[in-house]
Each structure stands twice: as structure tokens, then as C-alpha cells.
Amino acid sequence: MQVETSSRLPDVDSASAAHTGRCAAFIRGRIAEAGGSVSFAEYMQHALYAPGLGYYAAGATKLGEAGDFITAPELSPLFGSVIARQCAGVLDSVGGGSILELGAGSGRLAIDVLKKLSELKALPDRYLILEVSAELAERQRAAIETEVPELAPRVTWLAELPTGHRGVILANEVIDALPVERFVRRDSVRQLRVTIEGDTFRFVEADAPRNLESAVAAIEADLGNRLAEGYVSEVSLGAAGWLADVLASLDAGIALLFDYGLGRREYYAPDRNAGWLRCHFRHHAHSDPLILAGVQDITAWVDFSLVAAAAIESGSELVGYTDQASFLIGGGLEQELAGLASLAPAAQAELSRQVKVLTLPGEMGERFKCLGIRRGEAAVPGGFAFADRTHTL
Numbered sequence: 394m395q396v397e398t399s400s401r402l403p404d405v406d407s408a409s410a411a412h413t414g415r416c417a418a419f420i421r422g423r424i425a426e427a428g429g430s431v432s433f434a435e436y437m438q439h440a441l442y443a444p445g446l447g448y449y450a451a452g453a454t455k456l457g458e459a460g461d462f463i464t465a466p467e468l469s470p471l472f473g474s475v476i477a478r479q480c481a482g483v484l485d486s487v488g489g490g491s492i493l494e495l496g497a498g499s500g501r502l503a504i505d506v507l508k509k510l511s512e513l514k515a516l517p518d519r520y521l522i523l524e525v526s527a528e529l530a531e532r533q534r535a536a537i538e539t540e541v542p543e544l545a546p547r548v549t550w551l552a553e554l555p556t557g558h559r560g561v562i563l564a565n566e567v568i569d570a571l572p573v574e575r576f577v578r579r580d581s582v583r584q585l586r587v588t589i590e591g592d593t594f595r596f597v598e599a600d601a602p603r604n605l606e607s608a609v610a611a612i613e614a615d616l617g618n619r620l621a622e623g624y625v626s627e628v629s630l631g632a633a634g635w636l637a638d639v640l641a642s643l644d645a646g647i648a649l650l651f652d653y654g655l656g657r658r659e660y661y662a663p664d665r666n667a668g669w670l671r672c673h674f675r676h677h678a679h680s681d682p683l684i685l686a687g688v689q690d691i692t693a694w695v696d697f698s699l700v701a702a703a704a705i706e707s708g709s710e711l712v713g714y715t716d717q718a719s720f721l722i723g724g725g726l727e728q729e730l731a732g733l734a735s736l737a738p739a740a741q742a743e744l745s746r747q748v749k750v751l752t753l754p755g756e757m758g759e760r761f762k763c764l765g766i767r768r769g770e771a772a773v774p775g776g777f778a779f780a781d782r783t784h785t786l
């Protein structure tokens with residue numbers, strides 16, 4: 394996501410204020426039912442996905458200029474075009490097949506990938522979308538029907554993962570939207586739960602459940618040392634199971650997972666002692682997930698070592714891990730820019746700006762990574778040929 398970081402949040406308009414009031418009341422109800430507190434993962438699940446109330450489950454525009462943040466596909470069609478080139482190679486190597494996109498947001502990536510694959514005469518049999526937000530699925534359908542009506546019949550929305558999928562699985566900024574647990578290291582591992590204080594939410598420490606304790610023990614075993622007293626961070630207890638299910642649906646092909654994140658050693662580095670939560674409201678980034686429930690996005694950077702280990706555990710093969718800039722350069726960005734000189738100066742300038750944001754280290758180029766996972770026989774996308782960061786996992 395591309396956002397500004399600011400200590401002062403923009404004013405909350407009256408509709409958003411009313412909405413967050415309703416969402417917060419819903420969460421207060423769940424906290425009361427649970428006896429006074431819920432885990433942070435439960436809080437995040439409600440704040441993002443409570444039907445009709447959560448950030449992704451309610452009506453406001455989320456992605457793009459008019460929303461709260463901009464993702465790579467929202468920023469530039471170049472992202473989808475390069476991914477389409479990678480998909481073409483994989484589809485060819487498995488003898489046809491389909492693309493399955495998880496969490497398709499506004500539908501932008503689907504549109505750009507389909508457009509490019511049509512141009513390359515390499516369309517997939519079907520473009521499948523699995524989206525948890527019914528509201529976003531409607532937006533995706535409308536955008537696809539408007540922008541690529543001739544390709545819309547190939548697109549199918551699924552209510553659950555398919556079986557026997559052959560081809561490609563794509564997920565851009567989906568893992569960071571999966572709920573995480575928050576913990577603090579004391580003599581023992583303590584869970585940070587969410588409770589109510591007056592009209593606001595606040596964190597409270599409690600004994601960690603067994604699965605959180607084991608997850609932190611596994612992290613410390615990998616690091617070779619105990620985290621320092623007072624160290625706060627997050628861990629996803631759901632990502633491994635989620636990925637195992639996703640990969641089990643793939644008979645032959647490649648999964649490409651894009652997100653901001655890093656390997657475990659950097660994720661749990663001594664100086665990262667306040668964790669990796671990031672919230673987005675009207676293009677401003679901050680780190681307080683307990684405000685603006687239902688109207689701000691809540692994300693956690695991804696521990697790619699955890700994701701890679703889950704992939705291997707599921708019997709899949711890692712075929713690459715690199716940063717977004719390297720993936721795009723290795724994947725054909727240059728070919729996509731071949732016609733740049735023939736464009737009008739304003740269009741050239743705009744495309745150059747997009748390339749900079751997608752690839753510069755201080756922008757999206759280095760923070761974002763792509764993990765490639767293979768099942769069965771399938772060609773490894775060229776995007777991984779340029780630079781390999783597997784040693785950081």
C-alpha cells in the first residue's frame with residue numbers, strides 16, 4: 394500500500410463517524426459476551442469482516458484515490474501486465490488451465506491481467522475469484538463487466554476453494570489482511586487482548602493460550618534467543634492453515650503471493666519491539682488499530698518465513714522469493730515499457746512516476762515481496778530470475 398504517514402489523522406466525516414459507532418458497538422457486544430475481552434485476532438476479524446459492519450464488509454470505497462490506500466494494481470496497469478506475462482508462461486507449461494485470484498479488491502488486477510493475456514493470445518480457460526467480502530465481489534463484477542465485457546464470461550466468483558485447480562493462484566495484499574495475534578514477552582508470553590474502557594478500546598495483558606505460547610516458542614527457537622522483556626509483536630496463527638487449504642486446491646501450477654513483509658530474523662529484530670501493525674485511513678498510515686473500527690484498514694506486515702515454512706509443510710516447493718522491484722524487472726517490465734517513447738509527454742511522465750513507485754526501494758520496490766510456490770509440474774516464472782532473497786527466509 395502506498396500511503397502518507399502522519400501523526401494527525403484527517404477529520405472523520407459524519408457518515409464514517411456513524412459507521413464506526415455501529416461497528417464499535419457490535420465489537421463491544423462481542424467483548425461483553427466473551428466476559429470482558431477478546432483476543433486481538435477476534436477484534437481484527439470483527440473490525441474488518443463483521444457482516445455489514447467490518448471495513449471490508451461494508452459499503453465505503455476502500456482502494457484507490459477516493460479510498461484509504463493504493464495497492465500496486467491500483468497504482469499502475471504495469472503491475473498486472475507483468476503478472477500476466479508470468480501467468481502466460483505457467484499456463485503454457487501446464488497445458489492450459491485457469492487463474493484463481495484470492496481477495497481481488499476492486500477487480501483491478503483481474504482486469505489488467507485479462508486484458509494483457511488477451512493481447513498475448515494466452516487467455517486462461519477461466520479466471521476464478523475467491524473474495525470474502527460480498528460487497529467487494531459486487532464491485533469486482535461491475536468493474537469487469539464495464540471494462541472488459543467481452544472477457545467477463547470467463548470470470549467466475551467462487552464461494553469456496555476449488556478442487557483440482559491447474560494454473561496460477563494470485564494473492565496481492567491478502568495475507569496482511571488475515572487477523573493476527575498480538576503478544577508481549579514477560580517472564581512468560583502474555584496475550585494482548587482488547588477490552589473496553591469507557592467508550593474506547595484498550596489492550597490488556599492475559600495468560601497466553603497454548604497455541605500462541607507455542608508459536609512464540611517456535612519463533613524464539615528460530616532466532617536462537619528469547620525476545621526481550623516487554624517486546625511486543627504479532628504472529629498469525631491462521632496463515633499457515635489458510636495457505637495449506639489454498640495450496641491443497643492446486644493440482645499443478647504456481648502460487649504467487651505478494652505482500653509487504655520480510656523474513657523472520659528481521660521481523661522479530663530487537664529494535665522492532667512495537668510490532669508491525671499498520672492502519673490506513675484516507676491515505677494516512679498510523680499504528681493504532683483500536684480506533685475507527687470499521688472505517689479504517691488494519692494490516693500486519695507478513696512474516697514470510699512462516700508462510701514459506703507452511704508451504705513446505707504442505708508438500709509444496711518454494712520456487713522463488715524476491716522483492717517486488719526485482720520480480721517486475723525479471724518479469725518483463727522493460728518489454729512493457731518498450732512503447733514509452735512514442736507516448737505523449739504527459740503520459741510518459743505518468744508512466745515513469747508509476748514505475749518509480751512500483752520499483753524504488755523507498756517506495757514499494759523493496760518492502761513488497763513475492764513468494765512463488767509450485768505444486769506438480771509447472772514452469773518457474775521469469776520474475777524470480779533477477780534476484781533471489783530465499784536466504785533471508
Ligand SMILES: C[S@@+](CC[C@H](N)C(=O)[O-])C[C@H]1O[C@@H](n2cnc3c(N)ncnc32)[C@H](O)[C@@H]1O
Nearest residue numbers: 449464495496497498523524525526565566570
Ligand atoms: C488489502 S485488500 C487487497 C485487494 C487487491 N488484491 C489489491 O491488491 O488491490 C485485501 C483483499 O483480501 C480480501 N480477503 C481478506 N481475507 C480473505 C480471505 N481469507 N480469502 C479471500 N479474500 C480475502 C479482502 O476482502 C480484500 O479484497
